[in-house]
Amino acid sequence: MLTPQQARQRLRRVSSHSIEFAESFDELLKDLLSEGLHFLCVDKISVWLVNDLDKPSQLNCIASTHNQEEFCQSLAIQQYPVYFEQILLGHTVAANNVELDNRTIELKIHNNNCSRALLDTVIYHNGKPHGVVSCESYANHHIWTNEDIVYAESLADSCSRRLMALETLKLQNQLKEMAFVDTLTGLKNRRYFNERVQSAKNSQYRLQTPLSLIMIDLDHFKQVNDEFGHEAGDIVLAQFAKNCLTQLRLEDVLCRYGGEEFIIILPYTTEKQASLLAERLRVSVENMSIQHEHKIIKLTASFGVAEMGLEHTIEETIKRADVAVYKAKDAGRNCVITL
Template sequence: MRFHKAELFLFLLMLLIGIGGFFSWAAFSAATGGIVVGGVETAANFAFMGAVLSALAVVCGSLLVFPIMTRSLRERGTLQRMTESLSVRSQSLEHAAVTDGLTGMYNRRYFDEALAEYLQAFGQIDKPIGMVILDLDHFKKVNDTHGHDVGDEVLRQVADCLQVFTRYHDVLARLGGEEFAILSPNINERQLFNLSDRIRQAVSDLRIIDGNVTLRVTVSAGLAIWDGVESGEELYRRADKQLYEAKRKGRNRVCAA
Protein backbone atom coordinates (compact mmCIF):
# COMPACT_ATOMS: atom_id res chain seq x y z
CA MET A 1 0.00 0.00 0.00
CA ARG A 2 1.44 3.36 -1.02
CA PHE A 3 1.15 6.31 1.33
CA HIS A 4 0.49 9.89 0.31
CA LYS A 5 3.25 12.41 0.98
CA ALA A 6 1.07 14.15 3.56
CA GLU A 7 0.59 10.84 5.40
CA LEU A 8 4.34 10.20 5.50
CA PHE A 9 5.01 13.67 6.86
CA LEU A 10 2.27 13.18 9.44
CA PHE A 11 3.86 9.90 10.56
CA LEU A 12 7.23 11.69 10.83
CA LEU A 13 5.66 14.47 12.85
CA MET A 14 4.01 11.97 15.20
CA LEU A 15 7.31 10.11 15.57
CA LEU A 16 9.19 13.30 16.45
CA ILE A 17 6.53 14.29 18.96
CA GLY A 18 6.59 10.80 20.45
CA ILE A 19 10.38 10.69 20.81
CA GLY A 20 10.43 14.26 22.11
CA GLY A 21 7.84 13.28 24.67
CA PHE A 22 9.94 10.29 25.69
CA PHE A 23 13.02 12.48 26.23
CA SER A 24 10.98 14.99 28.22
CA TRP A 25 9.70 12.18 30.43
CA ALA A 26 13.24 10.81 30.79
CA ALA A 27 14.56 14.24 31.77
CA PHE A 28 11.85 14.62 34.38
CA SER A 29 12.51 11.11 35.71
CA ALA A 30 16.30 11.68 35.89
CA ALA A 31 15.86 14.97 37.71
CA THR A 32 13.48 13.56 40.28
CA GLY A 33 15.25 10.22 40.82
CA GLY A 34 12.55 8.15 39.18
CA ILE A 35 13.03 5.17 36.89
CA VAL A 36 15.75 6.91 34.87
CA VAL A 37 18.72 7.69 37.08
CA GLY A 38 21.49 10.05 36.08
CA GLY A 39 21.32 13.28 37.94
CA VAL A 40 21.12 16.84 36.80
CA GLU A 41 23.51 16.49 33.86
CA THR A 42 21.63 13.54 32.41
CA ALA A 43 18.32 15.29 32.93
CA ALA A 44 19.66 18.33 31.13
CA ASN A 45 20.80 16.18 28.19
CA PHE A 46 17.40 14.51 27.96
CA ALA A 47 15.68 17.89 28.21
CA PHE A 48 17.93 19.24 25.44
CA MET A 49 17.11 16.27 23.16
CA GLY A 50 13.41 16.71 23.91
CA ALA A 51 13.64 20.40 23.04
CA VAL A 52 15.49 19.62 19.80
CA LEU A 53 12.92 17.04 18.77
CA SER A 54 10.07 19.37 19.68
CA ALA A 55 11.70 22.07 17.54
CA LEU A 56 12.02 19.58 14.66
CA ALA A 57 8.37 18.66 15.10
CA VAL A 58 7.39 22.34 14.87
CA VAL A 59 9.57 22.79 11.77
CA CYS A 60 8.16 19.64 10.18
CA GLY A 61 4.62 20.73 10.91
CA SER A 62 5.21 24.29 9.70
CA LEU A 63 7.21 23.55 6.56
CA LEU A 64 5.88 20.15 5.48
CA VAL A 65 2.50 19.20 6.92
CA PHE A 66 0.84 22.62 7.11
CA PRO A 67 1.55 23.63 3.46
CA ILE A 68 0.21 20.30 2.20
CA MET A 69 -2.94 20.66 4.32
CA THR A 70 -3.42 24.25 3.14
CA ARG A 71 -2.96 23.28 -0.51
CA SER A 72 -5.32 20.34 -0.08
CA LEU A 73 -8.00 22.59 1.43
CA ARG A 74 -7.58 25.11 -1.40
CA GLU A 75 -7.87 22.36 -3.99
CA ARG A 76 -10.94 20.95 -2.24
CA GLY A 77 -12.53 24.41 -2.25
CA THR A 78 -11.69 24.84 -5.93
CA LEU A 79 -13.14 21.43 -6.77
CA GLN A 80 -16.27 22.21 -4.77
CA ARG A 81 -16.75 25.49 -6.63
CA MET A 82 -16.16 23.74 -9.95
CA THR A 83 -18.66 21.02 -9.02
CA GLU A 84 -21.27 23.60 -8.06
CA SER A 85 -20.60 25.52 -11.27
CA LEU A 86 -20.88 22.35 -13.35
CA SER A 87 -24.10 21.44 -11.55
CA VAL A 88 -25.62 24.83 -12.34
CA ARG A 89 -24.38 24.59 -15.91
CA SER A 90 -25.81 21.08 -16.22
CA GLN A 91 -29.20 22.31 -15.00
CA SER A 92 -29.01 25.22 -17.42
CA LEU A 93 -28.15 22.90 -20.29
CA GLU A 94 -30.93 20.53 -19.28
CA HIS A 95 -33.37 23.43 -19.21
CA ALA A 96 -32.07 24.70 -22.55
CA ALA A 97 -32.54 21.25 -24.07
CA VAL A 98 -36.31 21.39 -23.50
CA THR A 99 -36.87 25.14 -23.92
CA ASP A 100 -37.40 27.26 -26.99
CA GLY A 101 -34.74 29.97 -26.91
CA LEU A 102 -36.86 32.61 -28.63
CA THR A 103 -40.10 32.47 -26.65
CA GLY A 104 -39.05 30.75 -23.43
CA MET A 105 -41.76 28.15 -23.94
CA TYR A 106 -41.15 24.41 -23.91
CA ASN A 107 -40.06 22.85 -27.17
CA ARG A 108 -41.32 19.84 -29.14
CA ARG A 109 -39.13 17.40 -27.23
CA TYR A 110 -40.60 18.41 -23.87
CA PHE A 111 -44.12 18.46 -25.29
CA ASP A 112 -43.86 14.90 -26.58
CA GLU A 113 -42.50 13.67 -23.25
CA ALA A 114 -45.21 15.50 -21.28
CA LEU A 115 -47.89 14.15 -23.61
CA ALA A 116 -46.80 10.56 -22.97
CA GLU A 117 -46.76 11.11 -19.19
CA TYR A 118 -50.14 12.86 -19.18
CA LEU A 119 -51.80 10.11 -21.19
CA GLN A 120 -50.52 7.50 -18.76
CA ALA A 121 -51.35 9.45 -15.59
CA PHE A 122 -54.80 10.74 -16.54
CA GLY A 123 -55.70 7.49 -18.23
CA GLN A 124 -55.37 5.75 -14.87
CA ILE A 125 -57.92 8.08 -13.27
CA ASP A 126 -60.15 8.27 -16.35
CA LYS A 127 -59.89 12.03 -16.83
CA PRO A 128 -59.99 13.80 -20.23
CA ILE A 129 -57.06 15.54 -21.89
CA GLY A 130 -57.41 18.21 -24.52
CA MET A 131 -54.91 19.22 -27.17
CA VAL A 132 -54.86 22.44 -29.16
CA ILE A 133 -52.59 23.04 -32.16
CA LEU A 134 -52.28 26.69 -33.18
CA ASP A 135 -50.63 28.17 -36.23
CA LEU A 136 -50.15 31.82 -37.12
CA ASP A 137 -51.85 32.81 -40.36
CA HIS A 138 -49.70 34.08 -43.25
CA PHE A 139 -46.66 34.27 -41.01
CA LYS A 140 -44.25 33.88 -43.93
CA LYS A 141 -45.59 37.13 -45.32
CA VAL A 142 -44.70 38.88 -42.03
CA ASN A 143 -41.11 37.67 -42.27
CA ASP A 144 -40.82 38.46 -45.97
CA THR A 145 -42.29 41.95 -45.64
CA HIS A 146 -41.01 43.16 -42.27
CA GLY A 147 -38.00 40.94 -41.59
CA HIS A 148 -37.25 38.16 -39.16
CA ASP A 149 -36.69 40.52 -36.22
CA VAL A 150 -40.30 41.65 -36.43
CA GLY A 151 -41.38 38.06 -36.98
CA ASP A 152 -39.55 37.03 -33.81
CA GLU A 153 -41.30 39.78 -31.87
CA VAL A 154 -44.66 38.50 -33.16
CA LEU A 155 -43.81 35.00 -31.93
CA ARG A 156 -42.80 36.31 -28.50
CA GLN A 157 -46.01 38.30 -28.08
CA VAL A 158 -48.14 35.37 -29.16
CA ALA A 159 -46.30 33.14 -26.66
CA ASP A 160 -46.98 35.67 -23.90
CA CYS A 161 -50.63 35.71 -24.90
CA LEU A 162 -50.85 31.92 -24.61
CA GLN A 163 -49.32 31.99 -21.15
CA VAL A 164 -51.88 34.54 -19.94
CA PHE A 165 -54.86 32.36 -20.82
CA THR A 166 -53.66 28.93 -19.76
CA ARG A 167 -53.57 27.24 -16.35
CA TYR A 168 -50.47 26.34 -14.38
CA HIS A 169 -50.78 22.63 -15.17
CA ASP A 170 -51.35 23.17 -18.89
CA VAL A 171 -48.32 22.40 -21.03
CA LEU A 172 -47.43 25.10 -23.56
CA ALA A 173 -44.92 24.51 -26.31
CA ARG A 174 -43.63 25.99 -29.50
CA LEU A 175 -43.49 23.01 -31.81
CA GLY A 176 -41.49 24.81 -34.45
CA GLY A 177 -41.75 27.83 -36.73
CA GLU A 178 -45.07 29.54 -36.10
CA GLU A 179 -46.80 26.47 -34.66
CA PHE A 180 -47.73 26.24 -30.98
CA ALA A 181 -49.48 23.61 -28.89
CA ILE A 182 -51.42 23.40 -25.64
CA LEU A 183 -51.91 20.22 -23.64
CA SER A 184 -54.74 20.80 -21.19
CA PRO A 185 -55.82 18.01 -18.79
CA ASN A 186 -59.19 17.58 -17.08
CA ILE A 187 -61.14 19.68 -19.56
CA ASN A 188 -64.12 18.98 -21.81
CA GLU A 189 -64.55 19.94 -25.45
CA ARG A 190 -66.70 23.01 -24.79
CA GLN A 191 -64.25 24.39 -22.25
CA LEU A 192 -61.33 23.70 -24.58
CA PHE A 193 -63.11 25.38 -27.48
CA ASN A 194 -63.86 28.46 -25.38
CA LEU A 195 -60.23 28.63 -24.20
CA SER A 196 -58.97 28.33 -27.78
CA ASP A 197 -61.37 30.98 -29.04
CA ARG A 198 -60.37 33.42 -26.30
CA ILE A 199 -56.75 32.94 -27.30
CA ARG A 200 -57.66 33.42 -30.96
CA GLN A 201 -59.43 36.67 -30.14
CA ALA A 202 -56.57 37.91 -27.93
CA VAL A 203 -54.02 37.23 -30.66
CA SER A 204 -56.11 39.13 -33.19
CA ASP A 205 -56.15 42.09 -30.76
CA LEU A 206 -52.36 42.22 -30.59
CA ARG A 207 -50.64 45.22 -32.11
CA ILE A 208 -47.00 44.88 -33.16
CA ILE A 209 -45.28 48.14 -34.03
CA ASP A 210 -42.71 48.21 -36.86
CA GLY A 211 -41.62 51.80 -37.30
CA ASN A 212 -44.70 53.67 -38.48
CA VAL A 213 -46.52 50.44 -39.33
CA THR A 214 -48.80 48.56 -36.94
CA LEU A 215 -49.08 44.85 -37.61
CA ARG A 216 -52.05 42.68 -36.82
CA VAL A 217 -51.83 38.90 -36.83
CA THR A 218 -54.33 36.08 -36.54
CA VAL A 219 -54.12 32.46 -35.54
CA SER A 220 -55.96 29.32 -36.53
CA ALA A 221 -56.51 26.49 -34.08
CA GLY A 222 -57.49 22.84 -34.18
CA LEU A 223 -58.42 20.90 -31.09
CA ALA A 224 -59.18 17.35 -30.03
CA ILE A 225 -60.13 15.56 -26.81
CA TRP A 226 -58.34 12.30 -26.05
CA ASP A 227 -60.64 9.31 -26.43
CA GLY A 228 -58.84 7.32 -23.74
CA VAL A 229 -57.29 4.70 -26.00
CA GLU A 230 -55.48 6.47 -28.84
CA SER A 231 -51.77 7.20 -28.76
CA GLY A 232 -50.31 10.66 -28.37
CA GLU A 233 -49.41 10.70 -32.04
CA GLU A 234 -52.99 9.83 -33.02
CA LEU A 235 -54.33 12.58 -30.76
CA TYR A 236 -51.92 15.05 -32.33
CA ARG A 237 -52.95 14.03 -35.85
CA ARG A 238 -56.63 14.60 -35.02
CA ALA A 239 -55.93 18.07 -33.62
CA ASP A 240 -53.65 18.88 -36.55
CA LYS A 241 -56.34 17.78 -38.99
CA GLN A 242 -58.74 20.26 -37.40
CA LEU A 243 -56.09 22.97 -37.68
CA TYR A 244 -55.92 22.43 -41.43
CA GLU A 245 -59.71 22.49 -41.52
CA ALA A 246 -59.61 25.92 -39.84
CA LYS A 247 -57.10 27.07 -42.44
CA ARG A 248 -59.26 25.71 -45.25
CA LYS A 249 -62.34 27.55 -43.95
CA GLY A 250 -60.62 30.92 -44.07
CA ARG A 251 -58.23 31.06 -41.09
CA ASN A 252 -58.62 33.04 -37.84
CA ARG A 253 -60.97 30.40 -36.47
CA VAL A 254 -61.13 27.32 -34.21
CA CYS A 255 -62.19 23.87 -35.39
CA ALA A 256 -62.83 20.86 -33.19
CA ALA A 257 -62.77 17.15 -33.97
Protein backbone atom coordinates in the same frame (compact mmCIF):
# COMPACT_ATOMS: atom_id res chain seq x y z
CA MET B 1 -14.67 2.30 18.70
CA LEU B 2 -13.47 2.79 15.13
CA THR B 3 -9.79 3.02 14.37
CA PRO B 4 -8.68 6.08 12.35
CA GLN B 5 -8.32 3.92 9.24
CA GLN B 6 -11.80 2.42 9.70
CA ALA B 7 -13.25 5.89 10.24
CA ARG B 8 -11.71 7.18 7.00
CA GLN B 9 -12.97 4.12 5.12
CA ARG B 10 -16.44 4.73 6.51
CA LEU B 11 -16.22 8.38 5.46
CA ARG B 12 -15.23 7.33 1.94
CA ARG B 13 -18.29 5.09 1.68
CA VAL B 14 -20.61 7.83 2.90
CA SER B 15 -19.11 10.42 0.55
CA SER B 16 -19.59 8.06 -2.44
CA HIS B 17 -23.39 8.16 -2.14
CA SER B 18 -25.07 9.62 -5.21
CA ILE B 19 -26.72 12.99 -4.70
CA GLU B 20 -29.80 14.80 -5.94
CA PHE B 21 -30.72 18.43 -5.56
CA ALA B 22 -30.90 19.28 -1.89
CA GLU B 23 -33.00 22.05 -0.38
CA SER B 24 -29.94 23.39 1.45
CA PHE B 25 -26.21 22.84 1.86
CA ASP B 26 -27.01 21.57 5.37
CA GLU B 27 -29.01 18.76 3.81
CA LEU B 28 -26.36 18.12 1.16
CA LEU B 29 -23.51 17.77 3.66
CA LYS B 30 -25.39 16.55 6.75
CA ASP B 31 -24.25 12.92 6.54
CA LEU B 32 -20.59 13.91 6.09
CA LEU B 33 -20.61 16.37 8.98
CA SER B 34 -22.33 13.82 11.22
CA GLU B 35 -19.56 11.32 10.47
CA GLY B 36 -16.93 13.90 11.41
CA LEU B 37 -18.74 14.90 14.59
CA HIS B 38 -18.86 11.27 15.72
CA PHE B 39 -15.23 10.38 15.03
CA LEU B 40 -13.54 13.63 16.10
CA CYS B 41 -15.64 13.94 19.29
CA VAL B 42 -16.07 17.69 18.82
CA ASP B 43 -18.95 20.02 19.66
CA LYS B 44 -19.56 21.55 16.24
CA ILE B 45 -18.51 21.18 12.61
CA SER B 46 -19.33 23.79 9.99
CA VAL B 47 -18.48 24.42 6.34
CA TRP B 48 -17.45 27.85 5.12
CA LEU B 49 -16.90 28.97 1.52
CA VAL B 50 -15.22 32.09 0.15
CA ASN B 51 -17.48 34.54 -1.65
CA ASP B 52 -15.18 34.72 -4.71
CA LEU B 53 -12.57 32.17 -5.74
CA ASP B 54 -10.40 34.71 -7.57
CA LYS B 55 -10.82 37.68 -5.21
CA PRO B 56 -12.06 36.38 -1.86
CA SER B 57 -13.07 38.99 0.68
CA GLN B 58 -15.01 36.87 3.17
CA LEU B 59 -15.94 33.38 4.28
CA ASN B 60 -19.64 32.50 4.52
CA CYS B 61 -21.03 29.61 6.54
CA ILE B 62 -23.12 27.33 4.29
CA ALA B 63 -23.67 24.29 6.54
CA SER B 64 -23.32 23.30 10.17
CA THR B 65 -24.21 20.65 12.69
CA HIS B 66 -25.65 23.52 14.78
CA ASN B 67 -28.34 26.07 14.05
CA GLN B 68 -26.56 28.69 11.95
CA GLU B 69 -28.64 31.48 13.45
CA GLU B 70 -26.86 30.93 16.76
CA PHE B 71 -23.46 32.15 15.55
CA CYS B 72 -21.69 34.46 13.13
CA GLN B 73 -22.29 33.43 9.52
CA SER B 74 -19.59 35.43 7.75
CA LEU B 75 -15.97 36.40 8.36
CA ALA B 76 -14.35 39.35 6.56
CA ILE B 77 -10.74 38.99 5.47
CA GLN B 78 -9.85 42.50 6.62
CA GLN B 79 -10.82 41.59 10.20
CA TYR B 80 -8.87 38.32 10.30
CA PRO B 81 -5.78 38.81 8.08
CA VAL B 82 -3.52 36.28 9.82
CA TYR B 83 -6.14 33.54 9.88
CA PHE B 84 -7.11 34.14 6.26
CA GLU B 85 -3.49 34.13 5.14
CA GLN B 86 -3.16 30.57 6.42
CA ILE B 87 -6.41 29.43 4.78
CA LEU B 88 -5.70 31.03 1.41
CA LEU B 89 -2.25 29.41 1.40
CA GLY B 90 -4.00 26.05 1.86
CA HIS B 91 -2.63 25.44 5.36
CA THR B 92 -4.45 23.38 7.94
CA VAL B 93 -5.03 25.36 11.15
CA ALA B 94 -4.94 23.12 14.23
CA ALA B 95 -5.18 25.32 17.32
CA ASN B 96 -5.37 23.57 20.70
CA ASN B 97 -6.06 26.91 22.34
CA VAL B 98 -7.75 29.55 20.20
CA GLU B 99 -6.76 32.36 22.59
CA LEU B 100 -3.04 31.53 22.57
CA ASP B 101 -2.52 30.58 18.93
CA ASN B 102 -1.41 33.53 16.77
CA ARG B 103 -3.35 32.14 13.79
CA THR B 104 -6.69 32.12 15.61
CA ILE B 105 -6.56 34.71 18.37
CA GLU B 106 -8.23 37.20 15.98
CA LEU B 107 -11.28 34.93 15.84
CA LYS B 108 -11.64 34.95 19.60
CA ILE B 109 -11.22 38.70 19.87
CA HIS B 110 -13.76 39.61 17.21
CA ASN B 111 -16.34 36.84 17.66
CA ASN B 112 -16.11 36.10 21.36
CA ASN B 113 -17.23 32.53 20.67
CA CYS B 114 -16.98 29.67 23.15
CA SER B 115 -14.61 27.51 21.09
CA ARG B 116 -11.44 26.58 22.95
CA ALA B 117 -9.88 24.39 20.24
CA LEU B 118 -10.21 24.80 16.48
CA LEU B 119 -9.25 22.55 13.57
CA ASP B 120 -9.82 24.10 10.13
CA THR B 121 -8.95 22.20 6.95
CA VAL B 122 -9.13 23.68 3.47
CA ILE B 123 -11.69 22.77 0.81
CA TYR B 124 -10.33 23.10 -2.73
CA HIS B 125 -12.07 23.88 -6.01
CA ASN B 126 -10.04 23.47 -9.20
CA GLY B 127 -6.86 23.73 -7.15
CA LYS B 128 -7.85 26.95 -5.37
CA PRO B 129 -8.82 27.28 -1.71
CA HIS B 130 -12.62 27.36 -1.76
CA GLY B 131 -13.31 27.38 1.96
CA VAL B 132 -12.83 25.35 5.13
CA VAL B 133 -14.32 22.60 7.20
CA SER B 134 -14.18 24.00 10.73
CA CYS B 135 -14.16 21.60 13.69
CA GLU B 136 -14.67 23.19 17.11
CA SER B 137 -14.31 21.89 20.65
CA TYR B 138 -15.58 23.70 23.73
CA ALA B 139 -13.48 21.58 26.13
CA ASN B 140 -10.81 23.31 28.18
CA HIS B 141 -8.12 20.86 27.18
CA HIS B 142 -8.45 19.45 23.67
CA ILE B 143 -5.36 18.27 21.82
CA TRP B 144 -5.57 17.65 18.09
CA THR B 145 -3.74 14.46 17.11
CA ASN B 146 -2.19 13.66 13.73
CA GLU B 147 -5.06 11.20 13.18
CA ASP B 148 -7.54 14.02 13.79
CA ILE B 149 -5.81 16.24 11.25
CA VAL B 150 -5.63 13.50 8.61
CA TYR B 151 -9.29 12.68 9.16
CA ALA B 152 -10.37 16.36 9.03
CA GLU B 153 -8.49 16.79 5.75
CA SER B 154 -10.28 13.73 4.37
CA LEU B 155 -13.56 15.24 5.54
CA ALA B 156 -12.75 18.48 3.71
CA ASP B 157 -11.95 16.50 0.54
CA SER B 158 -15.26 14.64 0.86
CA CYS B 159 -17.15 17.92 1.22
CA SER B 160 -15.28 19.30 -1.78
CA ARG B 161 -16.27 16.30 -3.94
CA ARG B 162 -19.89 16.56 -2.80
CA LEU B 163 -20.02 20.28 -3.64
CA MET B 164 -18.43 19.70 -7.04
CA ALA B 165 -20.89 16.87 -7.73
CA LEU B 166 -23.75 19.26 -6.97
CA GLU B 167 -22.25 21.85 -9.29
CA THR B 168 -21.95 19.24 -12.05
CA LEU B 169 -25.54 18.13 -11.49
CA LYS B 170 -26.75 21.73 -11.73
CA LEU B 171 -24.80 22.21 -14.96
CA GLN B 172 -26.22 19.01 -16.44
CA ASN B 173 -29.75 20.11 -15.58
CA GLN B 174 -29.11 23.54 -17.07
CA LEU B 175 -27.87 21.95 -20.30
CA LYS B 176 -30.88 19.65 -20.34
CA GLU B 177 -33.17 22.63 -19.79
CA MET B 178 -31.48 24.50 -22.63
CA ALA B 179 -32.07 21.52 -24.93
CA PHE B 180 -35.80 21.78 -24.18
CA VAL B 181 -36.17 25.54 -24.69
CA ASP B 182 -36.89 27.48 -27.87
CA THR B 183 -34.53 30.44 -27.53
CA LEU B 184 -36.63 32.79 -29.67
CA THR B 185 -39.90 32.55 -27.73
CA GLY B 186 -38.67 31.15 -24.43
CA LEU B 187 -41.24 28.37 -24.75
CA LYS B 188 -40.53 24.67 -24.46
CA ASN B 189 -39.75 23.08 -27.81
CA ARG B 190 -41.04 20.05 -29.70
CA ARG B 191 -38.55 17.74 -28.02
CA TYR B 192 -39.91 18.74 -24.61
CA PHE B 193 -43.48 18.40 -25.88
CA ASN B 194 -42.84 14.78 -26.87
CA GLU B 195 -41.69 13.94 -23.34
CA ARG B 196 -44.29 16.02 -21.52
CA VAL B 197 -47.28 14.75 -23.50
CA GLN B 198 -46.27 11.17 -22.72
CA SER B 199 -46.12 12.05 -19.03
CA ALA B 200 -49.56 13.68 -19.29
CA LYS B 201 -50.92 10.57 -21.01
CA ASN B 202 -49.53 8.35 -18.24
CA SER B 203 -51.21 10.55 -15.62
CA GLN B 204 -54.46 10.36 -17.55
CA TYR B 205 -54.40 6.55 -17.45
CA ARG B 206 -53.58 6.56 -13.74
CA LEU B 207 -56.11 9.20 -12.65
CA GLN B 208 -58.79 8.62 -15.33
CA THR B 209 -58.99 12.33 -16.12
CA PRO B 210 -59.61 14.19 -19.40
CA LEU B 211 -56.74 15.47 -21.54
CA SER B 212 -56.87 17.75 -24.58
CA LEU B 213 -54.55 19.36 -27.11
CA ILE B 214 -54.80 22.66 -28.97
CA MET B 215 -52.80 23.08 -32.17
CA ILE B 216 -52.24 26.67 -33.33
CA ASP B 217 -50.98 28.00 -36.65
CA LEU B 218 -50.39 31.71 -37.20
CA ASP B 219 -52.22 32.97 -40.28
CA HIS B 220 -50.29 34.43 -43.22
CA PHE B 221 -47.06 34.46 -41.23
CA LYS B 222 -44.97 34.37 -44.41
CA GLN B 223 -46.54 37.69 -45.39
CA VAL B 224 -45.40 39.19 -42.09
CA ASN B 225 -41.81 38.19 -42.87
CA ASP B 226 -42.07 39.40 -46.46
CA GLU B 227 -43.65 42.77 -45.62
CA PHE B 228 -41.93 43.66 -42.34
CA GLY B 229 -38.79 41.52 -42.36
CA HIS B 230 -37.64 38.47 -40.42
CA GLU B 231 -36.75 40.53 -37.36
CA ALA B 232 -40.37 41.62 -37.17
CA GLY B 233 -41.44 38.01 -37.63
CA ASP B 234 -39.33 37.00 -34.64
CA ILE B 235 -40.94 39.75 -32.55
CA VAL B 236 -44.39 38.56 -33.58
CA LEU B 237 -43.62 34.99 -32.51
CA ALA B 238 -42.28 36.13 -29.14
CA GLN B 239 -45.23 38.46 -28.49
CA PHE B 240 -47.72 35.78 -29.50
CA ALA B 241 -46.14 33.34 -27.04
CA LYS B 242 -46.17 35.93 -24.24
CA ASN B 243 -49.82 36.76 -24.90
CA CYS B 244 -50.89 33.11 -24.75
CA LEU B 245 -48.93 32.31 -21.60
CA THR B 246 -50.79 34.98 -19.62
CA GLN B 247 -54.05 33.10 -20.20
CA LEU B 248 -52.95 29.57 -19.33
CA ARG B 249 -52.93 27.70 -16.04
CA LEU B 250 -49.73 26.57 -14.36
CA GLU B 251 -50.38 22.97 -15.38
CA ASP B 252 -50.92 23.86 -19.06
CA VAL B 253 -47.90 23.51 -21.34
CA LEU B 254 -47.46 25.72 -24.40
CA CYS B 255 -44.74 24.59 -26.80
CA ARG B 256 -43.40 25.84 -30.08
CA TYR B 257 -44.06 22.91 -32.36
CA GLY B 258 -42.15 24.26 -35.34
CA GLY B 259 -42.02 27.44 -37.43
CA GLU B 260 -45.25 29.32 -36.74
CA GLU B 261 -46.95 26.28 -35.24
CA PHE B 262 -47.65 25.93 -31.52
CA ILE B 263 -49.31 23.27 -29.41
CA ILE B 264 -50.82 23.31 -25.92
CA ILE B 265 -51.13 20.33 -23.55
CA LEU B 266 -54.20 20.74 -21.35
CA PRO B 267 -54.39 18.25 -18.46
CA TYR B 268 -57.77 17.72 -16.75
CA THR B 269 -59.47 19.46 -19.67
CA THR B 270 -62.41 18.25 -21.76
CA GLU B 271 -62.94 19.03 -25.43
CA LYS B 272 -65.56 21.64 -24.57
CA GLN B 273 -63.29 23.38 -22.07
CA ALA B 274 -60.39 23.31 -24.52
CA SER B 275 -62.61 24.82 -27.26
CA LEU B 276 -63.65 27.66 -24.97
CA LEU B 277 -59.99 28.38 -24.15
CA ALA B 278 -59.05 28.26 -27.83
CA GLU B 279 -61.76 30.81 -28.62
CA ARG B 280 -60.49 33.13 -25.87
CA LEU B 281 -56.98 32.83 -27.25
CA ARG B 282 -58.21 33.45 -30.79
CA VAL B 283 -59.90 36.69 -29.76
CA SER B 284 -56.88 37.87 -27.77
CA VAL B 285 -54.56 37.21 -30.72
CA GLU B 286 -56.91 39.06 -33.07
CA ASN B 287 -56.82 42.05 -30.70
CA MET B 288 -53.03 42.17 -30.51
CA SER B 289 -51.24 45.20 -31.97
CA ILE B 290 -47.51 44.67 -32.34
CA GLN B 291 -45.41 47.74 -33.01
CA HIS B 292 -42.22 47.46 -35.06
CA GLU B 293 -40.29 50.42 -36.49
CA HIS B 294 -43.30 52.75 -36.26
CA LYS B 295 -45.54 50.20 -37.96
CA ILE B 296 -48.38 48.21 -36.44
CA ILE B 297 -48.57 44.50 -37.18
CA LYS B 298 -51.91 42.73 -36.79
CA LEU B 299 -52.17 39.00 -36.37
CA THR B 300 -54.69 36.15 -36.41
CA ALA B 301 -54.35 32.42 -35.86
CA SER B 302 -56.19 29.20 -36.66
CA PHE B 303 -56.90 26.72 -33.85
CA GLY B 304 -57.47 22.96 -33.89
CA VAL B 305 -58.81 21.22 -30.78
CA ALA B 306 -58.79 17.48 -30.01
CA GLU B 307 -59.53 15.63 -26.80
CA MET B 308 -57.32 12.62 -26.08
CA GLY B 309 -59.65 9.90 -24.90
CA LEU B 310 -58.31 6.98 -22.90
CA GLU B 311 -58.61 4.87 -26.04
CA HIS B 312 -56.71 7.37 -28.21
CA THR B 313 -52.98 7.33 -28.77
CA ILE B 314 -50.89 10.46 -28.61
CA GLU B 315 -50.14 10.26 -32.32
CA GLU B 316 -53.83 9.95 -33.20
CA THR B 317 -54.74 12.98 -31.11
CA ILE B 318 -51.96 15.14 -32.56
CA LYS B 319 -53.10 14.14 -36.04
CA ARG B 320 -56.70 15.10 -35.26
CA ALA B 321 -55.63 18.47 -33.88
CA ASP B 322 -53.50 19.05 -36.96
CA VAL B 323 -56.36 18.14 -39.29
CA ALA B 324 -58.61 20.52 -37.33
CA VAL B 325 -56.12 23.34 -37.97
CA TYR B 326 -56.19 22.63 -41.70
CA LYS B 327 -60.00 22.71 -41.61
CA ALA B 328 -59.79 26.07 -39.82
CA LYS B 329 -57.53 27.35 -42.62
CA ASP B 330 -59.99 26.08 -45.24
CA ALA B 331 -62.84 27.75 -43.35
CA GLY B 332 -61.22 31.15 -43.80
CA ARG B 333 -58.67 31.16 -40.97
CA ASN B 334 -58.97 32.99 -37.62
CA CYS B 335 -61.35 30.39 -36.21
CA VAL B 336 -61.50 27.33 -33.94
CA ILE B 337 -62.30 23.84 -35.23
CA THR B 338 -62.82 20.85 -32.92
CA LEU B 339 -62.43 17.21 -33.95
